[in-house]
Amino acid sequence: MIAGKYRFFKNLALTLDIFAGLIAFYIGFVVKEFFLPYDIRGVNVTDEFWITLIISVIVFYFWSQRFNIYDSLNYKNFKNITLNTFYIITSSGLTLFTFFFIFRFQSISRIFISLYLVLSFFLIILSRLLMQYILRENRRQGVLKRNIIIVGTGEQAKEFISILQNHEFWRMNIVGLLDINEKFVGEMKHGFKIIGTIKELKQILLNQPIDEVVYAVSIDRMNNLKEVLDTCEEVGVTTRVTSNFFNMMISKTRIEHLNGLPILTYSPIPDFYASLIIKRVIDILLSIIVLIVFSPFFLIIAILIKLGSPGPLLFVQKRLGLNGRQFKMYKLRTMVENAETIKEEFQFKNEMSGPVFKIKKDPRITGIGSFLRKTSLDEFPQFVNVLRGEMSIVGPRPPVPQEVKNYEPWQRRRLSMRPGLTCLWQISGRSHISFDEWMKLDLKYIDNWSLWLDFKIIFKTIPVVLLGKGAY
Numbered sequence: 001m002i003a004g005k006y007r008f009f010k011n012l013a014l015t016l017d018i019f020a021g022l023i024a025f026y027i028g029f030v031v032k033e034f035f036l037p038y039d040i041r042g043v044n045v046t047d048e049f050w051i052t053l054i055i056s057v058i059v060f061y062f063w064s065q066r067f068n069i070y071d072s073l074n075y076k077n078f079k080n081i082t083l084n085t086f087y088i089i090t091s092s093g094l095t096l097f098t099f100f101f102i103f104r105f106q107s108i109s110r111i112f113i114s115l116y117l118v119l120s121f122f123l124i125i126l127s128r129l130l131m132q133y134i135l136r137e138n139r140r141q142g143v144l145k146r147n148i149i150i151v152g153t154g155e156q157a158k159e160f161i162s163i164l165q166n167h168e169f170w171r172m173n174i175v176g177l178l179d180i181n182e183k184f185v186g187e188m189k190h191g192f193k194i195i196g197t198i199k200e201l202k203q204i205l206l207n208q209p210i211d212e213v214v215y216a217v218s219i220d221r222m223n224n225l226k227e228v229l230d231t232c233e234e235v236g237v238t239t240r241v242t243s244n245f246f247n248m249m250i251s252k253t254r255i256e257h258l259n260g261l262p263i264l265t266y267s268p269i270p271d272f273y274a275s276l277i278i279k280r281v282i283d284i285l286l287s288i289i290v291l292i293v294f295s296p297f298f299l300i301i302a303i304l305i306k307l308g309s310p311g312p313l314l315f316v317q318k319r320l321g322l323n324g325r326q327f328k329m330y331k332l333r334t335m336v337e338n339a340e341t342i343k344e345e346f347q348f349k350n351e352m353s354g355p356v357f358k359i360k361k362d363p364r365i366t367g368i369g370s371f372l373r374k375t376s377l378d379e380f381p382q383f384v385n386v387l388r389g390e391m392s393i394v395g396p397r398p399p400v401p402q403e404v405k406n407y408e409p410w411q412r413r414r415l416s417m418r419p420g421l422t423c424l425w426q427i428s429g430r431s432h433i434s435f436d437e438w439m440k441l442d443l444k445y446i447d448n449w450s451l452w453l454d455f456k457i458i459f460k461t462i463p464v465v466l467l468g469k470g471a472y
Contacts, residue, residue: 010070013131014061020127021060024119025053032112056096056116062278063091066452081128085121093117147210151178151198151228152217153189156242160216161190175210180224198224205235216242268446269416275451282454283393287383298380301332301372308368311337314381319398322418327390329398330381334369335362376465382421394454395420396442414442417449427460 029049064070067088096113150157157177164172176195179185184194196204204210213232215225225241232239254265302313311333319329365373372378385391391398398419404412424441425433433441445453 009131009135012134013128014064014070016127016131017064017124018057018060020123021057021120022053024123025056025116027119028112028116031115032109052113055099056092059092059095059099060088060120062451063088063095066091066450078129081125081132085124085128089117089121089124146212147173147175147208148212148214149175149178149195149201149204149210150192151201151213151215151224152221153177153179153184153194154216154218154221156216156218158190160214160242161192172212175208178204180221198228201228202231202235205231205237210237212238212240214240214242268413272450278451279392279394279454280389282451283386286393287386290380290383291387294380298332298377301368301377304368305333305366309336309366315378318401319419320401320404320415321390321398322415324404324415325390326401327385327388327398329385329391332372332378332381334366334372334378335364336366379421386421390419392418392420394422394457396423396445397425410443411439414439414446417446422457422461424457427457427464430464 067084069084069088093113096117097110100110100113150160161174164174174192176193177189178196178198178201179194180198182197185196187194201213205213213228215228217224229239252267254267255263305313313333315331315333315335316328317331318326321327369378382391386393395418396414399415404415424445425438428441445457
């Protein structure tokens with residue numbers, strides 16, 4: 001029931017914020033129409049007005065999710081509310097102006113958008129102050145207050161209690177703890193009294209107003225779970241079971257349902273489905289734009305490659321993608337035609353640790369090839385791989401099969417995300433860092449992935465490419 005109420009207040013907070021944004025948009029439009037000079041009014045109701053409104057709502061929702069505003073309902077004080085709102089409005093504004101610039105929404109007045117953002121800032125602060133008042137009143141009146149008993153006194157129970165105490169929204173009344181050993185009954189543990197044993201649970205539930213029982217024990221003490229579930233089901237009390245049984249270092253836990261069958265899932269990779277869809281859409285749009293805009297320039301490069309040395313225009317190589325799927329990766333050829341055949345002759349010159357082969361002054365590289373590698377222009381055809389879904393704009397670089405055969409088990413986890421054109425390795429020194437550091441950077445990217453991280457990597461990649469840092 002608490003989860004249902006949480007969803008209600010979460011949706012209420014989102015609705016109030018969007019409503020405040022709509023009011024800001026309307027006021028901004030009225031001010032634009034009646035108080036601004038005609039030549040700077042820009043958008044009107046008949047053309048891009050509704051497009052602007054819809055895009056604004058989507059962008060606002062995206063950044064609100066990015067800052068976890070509604071997941072935590074963290075409205076502690078005015079300073080906290082103001083700072084969070086400022087970050088979201090600023091990020092939304094930068095996104096909107098970038099979007100309008102790229103897609104040339106010339107009829108939209110930048111003054112109108114600026115006015116709308118300023119009004120949104122103040123009205124959304126009011127919206128969140130209202131939500132803060134609603135939450136406070138509900139807590140004061142006991143609407144959200146629920147009596148719970150925690151089964152367990154170990155680290156699992158301690159962690160659960162800490163989460164409840166530190167979370168602004170999930171405050172419940174902990175009636176007491178239960179242990180399997182009656183000799184501990186009456187003692188204090190983690191700030192709460194042990195009020196009985198698991199055997200006494202039924203009697204406690206019959207004699208006290210208990211809303212929920214939380215089963216928080218380690219995996220080696222799960223033998224009593226069925227007894228607790230049966231008892232709570234019999235008397236009509238909700239049971240919650242903490243899922244951190246195995247204390248996983250990386251994997252995130254979630255409950256899934258397959259045709260009614262509940263499945264406890266531990267996943268070591270990001271599982272933000274909506275964000276991953278947006279990532280894919282961005283991949284497609286950017287790839288199309290780059291391929292169309294820069295194709296004439298690369299036609300000239302293609303001619304220079306053919307004139308520089310005999311051989312094909314493209315270098316096609318088998319690489320491993322998501323979870324080891326094999327695909328053909330395309331690059332502009334930067335080496336002599338038989339480069340792979342004579343590779344063994346230069347193994348003793350390898351300057352890279354691990355299974356990767358790199359030589360700073362590789363004699364197999366052609367004249368134009370050196371320039372292409374330094375500027376990363378040889379990677380241009382990989383936008384085709386991105387369009388085909390084999391790669392992404394941002395992600396760990398795809399390895400060759402032979403390289404993966406020599407991976408240590410922990411290094412193979414870098415294949416758990418779709419490979420990309422650029423990643424943390426590219427902006428952290430590239431060939432100047434060791435193989436192990438490279439692998440750790442890829443895993444750091446996977447463990448901390450977000451769309452915001454992708455954007456930061458893309459922006460940091462631009463100067464790295466222009467200056468040719470760490471490339472050879």
